[in-house]
Amino acid sequence: MRPGYAKRTCEGLKEQCLKIIKDLDYTGRCGVVVSEGKMEKKVLRGLLILMVCVVLVVSAVSVFVLHSEDLIGVLYGAAGVGLFMLLAKSLSLIQKEGKQDD
Amino acid sequence: MTDLTIPPFLIFFLGAAVIPLLGKGRVRKIFLVALALLGLASVRLLVPQTGWVVSILPGIELTFLQVDRLSLIMGYIFALAGGAAIIYAISTVKETGQYQSGLLYMGSALGAVFAGDFFTLYIFWEIMAFSSLGLIWYEGSRRARDAGMRYILFHLFGGAALLAGIIIHYVNTNDIALGPVEPGMGYFLLLLGIGVNAAFIPLHTWLPDSYPKATIAGTIFLSIFTTKTGIYVLARTFSGVEAVAYMGGAMVLYGVIFAILQNDVRKLLSYHIVSQLGYMVAGVGIGTFIGINGAIAHLFNNLLFKTTLFMCMGAVIHATGKNNLTELGGLARKMPVTMITCVIAALSISGVVGFNGYVSKGMVIHAADVGEMPLLVIALTLGSVGTLISFLKLTYFAFFSRNEEIEAKEAPLTMLVPMCITAFLCVAIGWFPSLLYRLLPFEEAAFHYHAYEAGHAIGVLELLLMTVFLFFMLGFFAPHDKITFDADYLYRKAGRGFLWFCEKPLIGCAVAMERGVLKIADIFVTFGKNPLRGIRVAMATIGVALMKPVIFTFELVIEPIYRYYERDLERAKSQPLEEPMTSVSIGTAVLLVLLFFTLYLIVMLIHGWLL
Numbered sequence: 225m226r227p228g229y230a231k232r233t234c235e236g237l238k239e240q241c242l243k244i245i246k247d248l249d250y251t252g253r254c255g256v257v258v259s260e261g262k263m264e265k266k267v268l269r270g271l272l273i274l275m276v277c278v279v280l281v282v283s284a285v286s287v288f289v290l291h292s293e294d295l296i297g298v299l300y301g302a303a304g305v306g307l308f309m310l311l312a313k314s315l316s317l318i319q320k321e322g323k324q325d326d
Numbered sequence: 327m328t329d330l331t332i333p334p335f336l337i338f339f340l341g342a343a344v345i346p347l348l349g350k351g352r353v354r355k356i357f358l359v360a361l362a363l364l365g366l367a368s369v370r371l372l373v374p375q376t377g378w379v380v381s382i383l384p385g386i387e388l389t390f391l392q393v394d395r396l397s398l399i400m401g402y403i404f405a406l407a408g409g410a411a412i413i414y415a416i417s418t419v420k421e422t423g424q425y426q427s428g429l430l431y432m433g434s435a436l437g438a439v440f441a442g443d444f445f446t447l448y449i450f451w452e453i454m455a456f457s458s459l460g461l462i463w464y465e466g467s468r469r470a471r472d473a474g475m476r477y478i479l480f481h482l483f484g485g486a487a488l489l490a491g492i493i494i495h496y497v498n499t500n501d502i503a504l505g506p507v508e509p510g511m512g513y514f515l516l517l518l519g520i521g522v523n524a525a526f527i528p529l530h531t532w533l534p535d536s537y538p539k540a541t542i543a544g545t546i547f548l549s550i551f552t553t554k555t556g557i558y559v560l561a562r563t564f565s566g567v568e569a570v571a572y573m574g575g576a577m578v579l580y581g582v583i584f585a586i587l588q589n590d591v592r593k594l595l596s597y598h599i600v601s602q603l604g605y606m607v608a609g610v611g612i613g614t615f616i617g618i619n620g621a622i623a624h625l626f627n628n629l630l631f632k633t634t635l636f637m638c639m640g641a642v643i644h645a646t647g648k649n650n651l652t653e654l655g656g657l658a659r660k661m662p663v664t665m666i667t668c669v670i671a672a673l674s675i676s677g678v679v680g681f682n683g684y685v686s687k688g689m690v691i692h693a694a695d696v697g698e699m700p701l702l703v704i705a706l707t708l709g710s711v712g713t714l715i716s717f718l719k720l721t722y723f724a725f726f727s728r729n730e731e732i733e734a735k736e737a738p739l740t741m742l743v744p745m746c747i748t749a750f751l752c753v754a755i756g757w758f759p760s761l762l763y764r765l766l767p768f769e770e771a772a773f774h775y776h777a778y779e780a781g782h783a784i785g786v787l788e789l790l791l792m793t794v795f796l797f798f799m800l801g802f803f804a805p806h807d808k809i810t811f812d813a814d815y816l817y818r819k820a821g822r823g824f825l826w827f828c829e830k831p832l833i834g835c836a837v838a839m840e841r842g843v844l845k846i847a848d849i850f851v852t853f854g855k856n857p858l859r860g861i862r863v864a865m866a867t868i869g870v871a872l873m874k875p876v877i878f879t880f881e882l883v884i885e886p887i888y889r890y891y892e893r894d895l896e897r898a899k900s901q902p903l904e905e906p907m908t909s910v911s912i913g914t915a916v917l918l919v920l921l922f923f924t925l926y927l928i929v930m931l932i933h934g935w936l937l
Contacts, residue, residue, distance in 0.1 A: 272799050296788075298789070300708065300711065300788075301711055305793055305800070308583060316810075318810065320811075
């Protein structure tokens with residue numbers, strides 16, 4: 225093994241990790257994203273959505289068909305997030321720029 | 327044996343009186359720490375009893391110290407959280423007046439929870455309102471001054487409703503003891519007065535309006551006492567009222583959705599006060615042993631995690647000078663202790679398994695479930711989802727999101743110590759809920775509740791994991807600069823309408839009335855100066871007024887009489903005021919006076935007024 229190889233590998237890995245974290249930033253708008261990264265991100269996002277859908281379907285079947293309460297928390301979580309997204313979107317109609325006291 | 331029990335409010339009132347004498351140096355700091363510890367010790371020494379009874383009127387006695395399990399747990403948490411707030415304030419507060427406001431506020435809140443009757447409660451209720459106003463006004467800005475005015479207007483309205491309710495209740499029952507109230511007008515007014523302090527929807531707007539505008543330490547004091555005293559009095563007077571329970575459900579959802587939309591960190595936390603109060607109001611409304619226990623347990627826990635959160639955000643504002651999530655970020659490495667305590671408090675308020683919020687929230691939801699209120703169960707459970715969303719938003723965008731430009735350093739030790747103590751208690755109660763159960767009003771019922779029952783714990787974990795996952799996956803809840811109108815927008819519109827009504831129609835009416843009264847006064851003055859002329863003018867005016875309508879019908883007969891009165895009126899008016907009056911002799915005058923007295927006597931005899 226050439227001297228400094230391990231160090232360079234670690235630095236390379238660190239750079240890759242930082243890039244992935246940057247690409248997966250919360251809003252998805254902050255980082256400079258290369259096209260390859262964008263593609264990976266889209267695939268990852270698609271997979272995540274698919275996974276959530278599967279979990280929701282399994283939970284719904286468990287609660288509403290099998291009348292088991294084992295996965296009811298999942299449904300509550302999803303329903304809650306959906307409800308608050310809907311309410312936030314509705315309330316955005318009466319939002320404005322500025323301070324409350326204006 | 328002599329009873330040496332001192333009502334805790336006296337300690338803080340005396341502290342507020344003494345503090346201006348201590349200067350602004352080390353002595354004041356030591357005094358404040360000692361006062362915080364003394365306050366806690368004074369509550370710890372209390373045992374269930376009734377004392378300090380003062381008779382003010384026959385049949386009316388004010389009870390300044392009534393201790394039972396409910397008031398005792400309130401006293402513990404007020405002394406503990408208030409003590410933490412006092413120590414925290416040492417780093418940020420310089421003005422002696424602000425300390426006085428804080429100590430009077432804390433003392434009056436303790437006075438209210440140990441009050442044995444409605445009148446004593448009312449006295450402390452009003453002291454609380456006015457002393458807390460100082461904590462808002464000391465911020466010094468115009469925004470704070472205006473918010474303070476709105477705050478005190480709301481509380482004066484609530485106080486007036488409370489007093490009216492108390493008086494009606496006293497007149498109906500001849501009893502002023504603090505307890506359940508009979509339905510009627512007094513019941514409604516009491517509920518209204520308490521509802522202002524407990525932030526019922528839509529009476530809540532003073533809270534998110536004023537708390538973010540108070541001083542950094544002032545916000546922490548404010549978050550501890552006013553609303554919790556409201557919940558305590560609600561538990562004393564309106565437990566088991568179903569409408570109150572559903573009001574709690576509405577408060578949970580309303581507070582959460584508005585919290586999610588906020589950008590100002592203290593405003594976000596203020597809306598969360600409304601939301602968390604909803605759990606307490608729901609527990610009180612359910613009214614069963616487990617419901618009341620849940621409400622009081624959540625009050626206790628809420629004071630721990632909410633005080634921690636306000637202290638953490640106060641430290642962030644102190645360090646960065648920024649209030650808004652859009653301007654914050656990247657503080658995790660710069661303020662690690664603040665970040666850790668904030669995350670602990672956020673996990674606690676979100677009801678994550680292993681933290682104190684999980685225990686008390688679960689208790690209230692369980693009470694609603696047992697009480698067969700499915701809608702309330704759904705509202706309270708969805709409220710947990712919203713709470714987690716808003717605290718993921720708060721912690722992520724304050725501490726973990728990227729912000730290279732922000733400059734900050736860790737908060738001073740006097741800020742960190744109380745934060746760490748309250749955060750530690752959040753974890754301790756989460757792991758050992760029996761510590762809390764022992765203090766609850768219905769101890770035996772509390773021990774029948776099993777917080778860590780497997781099905782419940784797994785259900786909560788599923789809910790929380792799903793929420794976290796969707797939060798990060800959807801990226802929908804990022805902060806923005808926009809503001810969302812609350813019900814106070816309507817109040818402000820109505821207020822402006824009221825001011826217009828006062829300035830235009832009401833003032834116009836007052837001016838017209840003033841003119842009328844002056845005219846009448848003018849007539850009397852004129853009449854007094856020359857009564858004969860006055861009588862002549864009056865008779866001619868009446869004659870003209872009577873003749874005028876019929877002059878055209880009976881022209882031949884009436885017109886000459888009308889013309890006579892008209893001429894006479896003109897002549898009388900043209901007569902100078904100072905013209906010498908016709909004089910009568912003294913004998914005639916005495917006769918007239920005697921005649922008047924005889925008539926007066928006859929009238930008196932007829933009506934039997936002399937008998």
